[in-house]
Amino acid sequence: MKKIGVLVSGGGTNLQAILDAQTSGIITNGSVACVISSSPKAYALERAANAGVPGVCVRRKDYTSSEEFDAALLKVLQQYQVDIVVLAGFLCILGENIIRAYPNKILNVHPSLIPSFCGDGFYGLKVHEKALEYGVKVTGATVHFVNEVTDGGAIILQKAVAVEQGDTPEVLQKRVMHEAEHVILPQAVELLCADRLKVNGRKVELIENDEMI
Amino acid sequence: MKKIGVLVSGGGTNLQAILDAQTSGIITNGSVACVISSSPKAYALERAANAGVPGVCVRRKDYTSSEEFDAALLKVLQQYQVDIVVLAGFLCILGENIIRAYPNKILNVHPSLIPSFCGDGFYGLKVHEKALEYGVKVTGATVHFVNEVTDGGAIILQKAVAVEQGDTPEVLQKRVMHEAEHVILPQAVELLCADRLKVNGRKVELIENDEMI
Numbered sequence: 001m002k003k004i005g006v007l008v009s010g011g012g013t014n015l016q017a018i019l020d021a022q023t024s025g026i027i028t029n030g031s032v033a034c035v036i037s038s039s040p041k042a043y044a045l046e047r048a049a050n051a052g053v054p055g056v057c058v059r060r061k062d063y064t065s066s067e068e069f070d071a072a073l074l075k076v077l078q079q080y081q082v083d084i085v086v087l088a089g090f091l092c093i094l095g096e097n098i099i100r101a102y103p104n105k106i107l108n109v110h111p112s113l114i115p116s117f118c119g120d121g122f123y124g125l126k127v128h129e130k131a132l133e134y135g136v137k138v139t140g141a142t143v144h145f146v147n148e149v150t151d152g153g154a155i156i157l158q159k160a161v162a163v164e165q166g167d168t169p170e171v172l173q174k175r176v177m178h179e180a181e182h183v184i185l186p187q188a189v190e191l192l193c194a195d196r197l198k199v200n201g202r203k204v205e206l207i208e209n210d211e212m213i
Numbered sequence: 214m215k216k217i218g219v220l221v222s223g224g225g226t227n228l229q230a231i232l233d234a235q236t237s238g239i240i241t242n243g244s245v246a247c248v249i250s251s252s253p254k255a256y257a258l259e260r261a262a263n264a265g266v267p268g269v270c271v272r273r274k275d276y277t278s279s280e281e282f283d284a285a286l287l288k289v290l291q292q293y294q295v296d297i298v299v300l301a302g303f304l305c306i307l308g309e310n311i312i313r314a315y316p317n318k319i320l321n322v323h324p325s326l327i328p329s330f331c332g333d334g335f336y337g338l339k340v341h342e343k344a345l346e347y348g349v350k351v352t353g354a355t356v357h358f359v360n361e362v363t364d365g366g367a368i369i370l371q372k373a374v375a376v377e378q379g380d381t382p383e384v385l386q387k388r389v390m391h392e393a394e395h396v397i398l399p400q401a402v403e404l405l406c407a408d409r410l411k412v413n414g415r416k417v418e419l420i421e422n423d424e425m426i
Contacts, residue, residue, distance in 0.1 A: 115347060133415065136371060138371040138372065155348045160353070206378060
């Protein structure tokens, strides 16, 4: 049973999707051991409390350097013996020390079909603004491993979502969250917890259950 | 009833999809008036002959400049009074003169979800090689208007296709052709022939039939 640490900065709907997936049995090989928020006001902390999960606030501005901030995050993750880290709308950049401490154990969800509309400066609503400006008819979400490059890690799961005529960034954001992010993030978490992901460079293969005997 | 000119260089499966869509009633507002091939050996010319459509070969190497090549293509298009031009695996770059002669009347189909895996150097099998190297789990096809930038015109239709474990570029190419290109290209041709596409910068809106009264 893997211990999952979820890092958040805001409302925490992706955290909720993971918590719900534990209840519904989609996630059976792991459970959320702690929620770390970069903001004390994040509603995600309330969601954690409602689920009986410890919530911790680690603010960037309480530390003089990003190294110290990383060390504080790492300390909390180690305190809760976290095996797997999930970035669920976490708006700070993770430092090298954390990435090295959890090789191929940190997941991020991004609200586009990477490599479209990703990289530095593409986060939150902006991703959907850019997609609509570009005029794409299909967008979606991606769950990927986190490495040193923003949105650059190997892709675990992707799901496409249709852009509808008249979509605003807000409407599209909600549809992508509901139809894609909340579906593939819990699936990817379960696959990682069950040791069913084989990483080979940029390619992530799914190990079938019957290959695991 | 619009007259369609189809430009090809190879096997012509997308040409066949358009011809079949005329027969099946998916395309009702246009018909293929001529097929222009950049190679005399293209099997697409046989498909044209089998459908009773005139086929013409215009080879780049028979002309000293790209301007002369363009002029030769334009002459054939005008000879057959073509209203709409479809690039269906046409491996030459269209010059400005043709693009200007057919503003928002030239379609291209590209075997990825643009803006992923497109632009100069991304054509044919290479697109799928790059997608597999990148490790995407979802790819697809795009039908877009042709402007001066390679794969840069406004997007008309897109369709997603799942990448399956163990896919080779060849297997993925076939799936994208069958599930996406052959579906959305005829649909886009019909929408353009029926004057149901409204272009606003990079955004293409679909005019509903009941708005056209």
